Amino acid sequence: MPEFAAIPSRHSTFRRSIFSALLGVIVVLGAMTLTTSEARADQAVKFMQRVAGELLRAHKANSLPQMTRVIRSRGDVAAIGRFSLGTYYARLKRGRRNSYFNGMTKFMARYVIDQSKSYRVASATVLRPSKPRGRDVLVDTQVTMTSGATYNVQWLLSRRGNTFKVRDINVLSFWVLPHQRNLFRSYVRKANGDVNALVLALNQ
Numbered sequence: 001m002p003e004f005a006a007i008p009s010r011h012s013t014f015r016r017s018i019f020s021a022l023l024g025v026i027v028v029l030g031a032m033t034l035t036t037s038e039a040r041a042d043q044a045v046k047f048m049q050r051v052a053g054e055l056l057r058a059h060k061a062n063s064l065p066q067m068t069r070v071i072r073s074r075g076d077v078a079a080i081g082r083f084s085l086g087t088y089y090a091r092l093k094r095g096r097r098n099s100y101f102n103g104m105t106k107f108m109a110r111y112v113i114d115q116s117k118s119y120r121v122a123s124a125t126v127l128r129p130s131k132p133r134g135r136d137v138l139v140d141t142q143v144t145m146t147s148g149a150t151y152n153v154q155w156l157l158s159r160r161g162n163t164f165k166v167r168d169i170n171v172l173s174f175w176v177l178p179h180q181r182n183l184f185r186s187y188v189r190k191a192n193g194d195v196n197a198l199v200l201a202l203n204q
Contacts, residue, residue: 076165103202
């Protein structure tokens with residue numbers, strides 16, 4: 001992609017690592033339109049069904065702006081962004097925060113659009129109704145690929161008023177958010193603590 005041509009190779013490694021952790025997220029969302037009738041009565045699962053439809057439409061349209069809007073509106077972007085930077089978040093000037101959050105969502109959306117077409121999902125099934133985890137909610141799914149392989153995905157949703165936001169995802173037995181936190185913090189450390197270097201990389 002031309003817009004990434006000027007980024008040093010360490011940026012490429014960074015982007016590939018993030019994408020490998022997040023690709024399964026969108027793949028699963030695209031498959032979640034197939035669920036059990038019992039789960040349809042569950043508010044958290046119904047929320048995930050709506051998100052699935054939005055993401056699947058953005059994927060089929062191959063629309064980066066559309067995908068970015070879905071991630072921004074359905075993800076708990078501010079909470080994810082703060083956690084991902086950890087103590088470095090305090091170094092991010094207030095006037096740069098929106099640029100950081102926007103860059104993070106654009107970054108994820110760009111790689112979903114570019115790469116997820118190579119991954120084919122046959123179906124996904126809600127294994128059980130959602131269950132509480134403190135103030136949050138967990139939703140479990142089993143994904144079946146066209147190859148016949150299956151794997152489990154668990155969604156962590158935060159309640160926000162009358163709806164939910166996706167806060168984290170457990171893909172293949174690991175939570176994505178701590179992985180992203182390690183990558184972001186490592187990147188900032190390699191930039192001698194310059195948080196703006198990360199902001200610039202995410203917005204490329």
